[in-house]
Amino acid sequence: VAYRSMPCPVRVRGPERLGRDGACVQYAEEVMRHDEPGSKVAELTTCQAAASGPGNCKTAMCNVWIGGKDYCSQCAETAELLIDGTCVTSTTELAKKCTTNSQGACTQCGDGYFLHKGGCYQFGGEVGKLICTDPSTPSNTITAGACTACASGYFKNPAAAANKPPCIACNDETGDGTNKGKAGCATCEAPSSSGAATCRTCLDGYYNSGSESSVTCAECNAACATCSGDGANKCTSCKEADKYLKTDSSAGTSQCVNEAACKQGGTHFPTTTTDGRKICTLCSDAANGGVADCQECTPKTAASLAETPSVTCSACTQNKKPNADGTKCVECTTEGCANCDTANVCTKCDDSKIVKTADGATSCIDESACNNGFFVKESGGSKTCEACDSTCKTCSGAAAQCTSCNPDKPYLKKTENSQTGTCVDAAGCTNGSKYYADDADPKTCKTCAEGTFEGCETCEKSTDGAVACKTCGPQKKIRPDKKGCIDACPPDVSTEKGGVCECVEGYAPTADGSSCASSSANRSALSTGAIAGISVAVITVVGGLVGSDRDAGTHIPSIADREPQ
CATH class of the missing domain: 1.20.5 (Single alpha-helices involved in coiled-coils or other helix-helix interfaces)
Structure with missing residues (x-):
């Protein structure tokens, strides 16, 4: 199995494992699967592997990972030298830098170079400085293997020699055979004389199963890229690209779930943080697109994900309710209320109840209870209970569409072809003389035609309550009893004066008021x-x-x- 090393500060993606070369080790095939173009995968051309051929690395031996690139640990051509991780043709000068084992690898290095994983690397060189931080010298005079400071993720080998690697990766369990690192270790301290390094922190993909003073790195669950402990519920990041990290702080657990599992129950939603982490977070996580104090929510559609928040809240914590569009939770103690837009102002009720607004306060009531100065208002498919206009005692359909009136303006003046109208006083009732004030309960403004007979256009009410017609329509005359209109005044018994039929002397209006009869005839009708x-x-x-x-x-x-x- 091919594995590769790199300095520990570089985060490894994919399942890490213990390796024999470098700080952060992982299977090559896993890197190929998880890395993206432009990162490690794009740089794998550093090392070309083949069974033979000049400049080629031996098959499966491009297994040294340094600074984000693959390097060789054994050349395909045994006559070539492995210098700075690359196979080159041997020359007299280069032969001084690498003593070969005739198998395509170096066993000892010359001055100015140090041994690392089958190759000799120059002090201060582009690759060498990623392992040993010592600078180069003009004439490569640094004693072979004499590194004074190793890069992060490596420890300084107590046994410094031309045939020993001066820096050993903290997770390299092989090392030089005597001095070695520990599985999964990211940073460490060199042994005082010889033996294993003392681990201080673990690589991504491992967790400390020991103590703070005695770190032991154990591999995370297969679902975790990083973790805080053993098991699938101790992940701190997920290995698979389509998984989201779901954390339950009360239970102290965090696990990797797919999108559907994240949404289940409505208490969490999937999102990606600003630093690119995929998390399944609580609806109340306002920092990551949630709504403060929200308990249940639904993610918005892809088209509206750019909005803030990125969820629609449907339920809030105690004494709070979501506003109408579900973008915030508002203080709301109204019993039976589903939504509040501002503190304690209900905009929607639970179940079949409707919102009633009275004196600036809201409540939730049954529709049948919306009466006595209130009316049911319908708008956009929803209903509310609104107060009638101050001039109305009761109303219907709209605030100013009165159905009964208050004492200060007691007469209901109905709109034409309607059972509702406006409330007026007696003067407002008779305005224009087309109406008169009817004192019968309930008090209303009646048209002249209602109070007399059909055809009367204007009228007036006398102090005794009687209503008399004043004008009629075209070609009509006021009949003798002043209670309606007729086509013409009755001949012989009446005369017309200004459109009014008046009975001649000795005659009086008949019982139906449409004509005149002799006064004596009226007297003959007296009882015995x-x-x-x-x-x-x-x-x-x-x-x-x-x-x-x-x-x-x-x-x-x-x-x-x-x-x-």
């Missing part, structure tokens, strides 16, 4: 009792007169005297 009463009164008066005349010596003829003989 009334006539008898009149007769008695006449006799009494006449008798009194007879007595007076007798005393005066005057004779007054009796009724019998006037009877025909």
Whole structure:
């Protein structure tokens, strides 16, 4: 299996493993699968592997990973020398720098160079300085293997020699055979004399299963790229690109889940942080696109993900409710309220109840309870209970569409072809003389035609409550009783004066008011009792007169005297 090394500060993606060369080691095939163009994969052309051929690395031996690039550990042609990780043709000068084992690798280096994984690397060279930080000298006078400071992720080998690597990776369990690193170790301290290094921190993909003073690195669960402990619920980042890290702080767990599992239950949503991490975070995580104090939410569509927040909140923590568009949680103690746009101002109720607004306060009520000065208002498919206009006692459909009135303006003046209208006083009722104030309960403004008969356009009400017609429509006359209009005044018994039919002398309006009848005819209609009463009164008066005349010596003829003989 091919593996490669690199300085530990460079984060390794893919499953790390213990290697024999370099600080951060992982399977080559895993790097190929997980890395992206432009990163490590794009730079793998540093090392060309083949079974033979000049300049080629031996098959499967491009396994030294330094500074983000692949380097060779054994040449395909045994006569070539491995200098700075590359196979080159041997020359007299180069042969001084690399003592070969005739198998395409170096076993010892000359001055100005040091041994590392089968090759000799120049002190201060472009590749060498990534392992040993010592600078180069003009004539390569640094003693072979005499490195004074190793790069991060390596420790200084106590056994410095031309045939020993001066720097050993903290995770290199092989080392020089005597001095070695530990599995999964990222940073370490060199052994005092010989043996294994003392590990201080672990590589990505490992966690400390020991103590702070005695670090032991154990491999993370296969689902984790990094972790804080053993098991699939201790991940701190995910290995697979389509997984999201879901953390439960109360339980102290974090695991890698797919998008569907993240959304399940509605308490979390999947997102990508500003530094590129995929997380499954709580709906209340405002820093990453959630809504503060939100308990349940739904991710917005892809088209609106750029908006802030990136979720629509549907439920908030205690005593708070989401606003109408689900972008924030608002203080809301109204019983039965589903949404509040501002503190304690309900905009939508639960179930079938509707919002009632009274004196600036909101409540949730049944639609049937919206009465006594309130009306049900419908708008955009929703209903609310709104207060009637101050002039209305009750209303319907709109605030100013009154159905009954208050005492200060007691008359309901209905809109044409409607059962609702406006509330006015008596003067407002008779404005234009087309209406009159009807005091019958409930008090209303009636048209002249309603109070009299059809055809009367204007009218007036007398102090006794009687309504008289004042004008009629075209070609019409006011009938004799002033209660309506007729086509023409009744001939012989009436005359027209200014469009009004008036009965001639001795005549009076008939019972239906449309004509005139003789006053005597009206008298003939008196009851028998009334006539008898009149007769008695006449006799009494006449008798009194007879007595007076007798005393005066005057004779007054009796009724019998006037009877025909």
